[in-house]
Amino acid sequence: MFDFHYFTPTKVIFGKNTELQTAALIREFGGKKVLIHYGGGSVIRSGLLKRVTDNLEEAGIDYVTLGGAVPNPRLGLVYEGIELCKKEGVDFLLAVGGGSAIDSAKAIGYGVANEGDVWDFYDYKRKVTGCLPLGVILTIAATGSEMSNSSVITKEDGLIKRGCSSDFGRPRFAIMNPELTMTLPDYQTACGCTDIMMHTMERYFTNGGNMEITDAIAEGLLRIVMKNAEILVKDPKNYDARAEVMWAGSLSHNGLTGCGSDGGDWMTHKLEHELGGLYDVAHGAGLAAVWGSWARYVCDSCLPRFKRFAVHVMGVEEKGSDKEIALKGIEALEDFFRRIKMPTNLRELGVTTSEEDMKTMAHKCAAGLGGSGGSAKVLHEEDMLAIYKASL
């Protein structure tokens, strides 16, 4: 068991119509001039943005808006947001959307509260020392960014996708109304469920210390996300299933499922980040496409955890060798991915890559990690390349 820090200051307001509490929450946290940051037109079409701006106007809270946050959110828009905040005297950020809008808002918050180029924080050159206070209205259960300290931004020049983790970026509040996620396309819902599971699995498959209570929470969370992801394939407007997935998304990435471990493996995420940077694929689908190849590649080095996963999460019978049980667990999860229409390789993901591109991704991935990374098995550039090749 490792020592740990646990810090989840985000005030969660969970349930129906909770977006109508936005103005009250902004006021509670001292916001007077708000930048509302969102993604595409869906929050406009659904009427959510109008409900929120009405709510702010009724409360007499001044705001400006900035749309356009895309999946794998771009640095260019972050710069634009920083300028807008400075020009307008913004003192509070409100992200309305999923991980893209939230991650982008965090980056804007870092840029306003810190001198110099905000990309430095993503390029591991400097540490964040503050962030404009940020609230969230969540419309996609996936990244867990609504409670996490994490933000991932892509620099257009070179398509470099990098993450910055800082407790300063943890949102002050997160409004979570499961109904807001009901109109998501099925593919997005499945991608979100995959991402949620991966945030727990990245922390679960380690050779660092473990904690029984963390394992119990992680395993329960994974089983429940799988169960409800399958319900949502057939019944996308099931409130309870939406709520279970939404709350699991936050718990999966706020730190709870990593307490007592060494911090986790995170190599599936790192491998996918390069994919996402180069091909702009949906993050959750990219994770599903890579995971099986990663799991088979590292399984021998982390066999007790893969066996435990197979038995406790996937319901595999404890028969045969540990390796056989572990492999059955991996297969069972891939079967689940197929049932929710997620890819289990790059072909199914729709990515046609080349030897050259795979070498580039492996090189960038290793470079971003200072040469190597992972806990289930420490991977170097050649290992990363081998996993990309196995996932074709």
Place this chain on the structure above:
Amino acid sequence: MFDFHYFTPTKVIFGKNTELQTAALIREFGGKKVLIHYGGGSVIRSGLLKRVTDNLEEAGIDYVTLGGAVPNPRLGLVYEGIELCKKEGVDFLLAVGGGSAIDSAKAIGYGVANEGDVWDFYDYKRKVTGCLPLGVILTIAATGSEMSNSSVITKEDGLIKRGCSSDFGRPRFAIMNPELTMTLPDYQTACGCTDIMMHTMERYFTNGGNMEITDAIAEGLLRIVMKNAEILVKDPKNYDARAEVMWAGSLSHNGLTGCGSDGGDWMTHKLEHELGGLYDVAHGAGLAAVWGSWARYVCDSCLPRFKRFAVHVMGVEEKGSDKEIALKGIEALEDFFRRIKMPTNLRELGVTTSEEDMKTMAHKCAAGLGGSGGSAKVLHEEDMLAIYKASL
């Protein structure tokens, strides 16, 4: 499923020697003049208090001390602490100890930050509007007060024990070093484990909505506390078992195990509060002594939850009627209490009560609740009396 709020801002620093980070944390949260509040002499004898004051002195942080917080902490000491803080210009509270010191410190914090008599907040007359910032060094895993919004104080005049819940009272940081709990007497350890379990069970046995992910966390937590409580009976210095119990104590009462429910039942706690006010028994032991009688009394009104508890937590086979399974679950938990040397009735608790005293307790309990309380079954004064009688 009910809507819910979730707010756990406490920064947790968990692991060995973490008490040496005290000064740095107080500084991080802006403290300049500290009141160190503790209970009996154990923190002096163990050398912990000296380590902490040395740590503060090295960092140049000024402090005053106030010991004497007793189990079922008293209002008189709270008044004393408030006066001391005002006289000395204290701007930060540091509780060193278990629930008694922390609850007492919260009350002091309310008294300093709010005008008027602090008892008003415990007597449900006024709402708390602020609290002096508070940090904790935890030495007993039990009440969960290190992350909770709860404080329970006993007024000497009439021995009235009342709780006050306010998010303002949630500690800014909690230092949790499992080693600090290793010297606890076995009885205290068992009392703590019981209290931890009850915080989850009070939220679990409801007729309000439930959430699958909350149930999975609650059931995992209960199983793990039971397993490790039994380990600690034989091996009190087992670090991992101490750590599991300590972290479970925080998670059990920070709100996590209640998300999506109606807030819980809490009648075992309320019944025990009256016992504790009148007889000054150890809180955990009092809960264990009352729980079985409460459970049998309300079981029919909340049968699906008692059945689920029996199967998922106590490992009872799903054979026979729901009622039979439920009763087996109750018996199994009482068997567990006996294995960790907890009482399962008032006699074993060492309390000889009278018809008159039971009537007084039932009356005070009902009055404190405005007439009735509970979710598994709504209990009135006559029900409370019946449960006290059944627990003789």
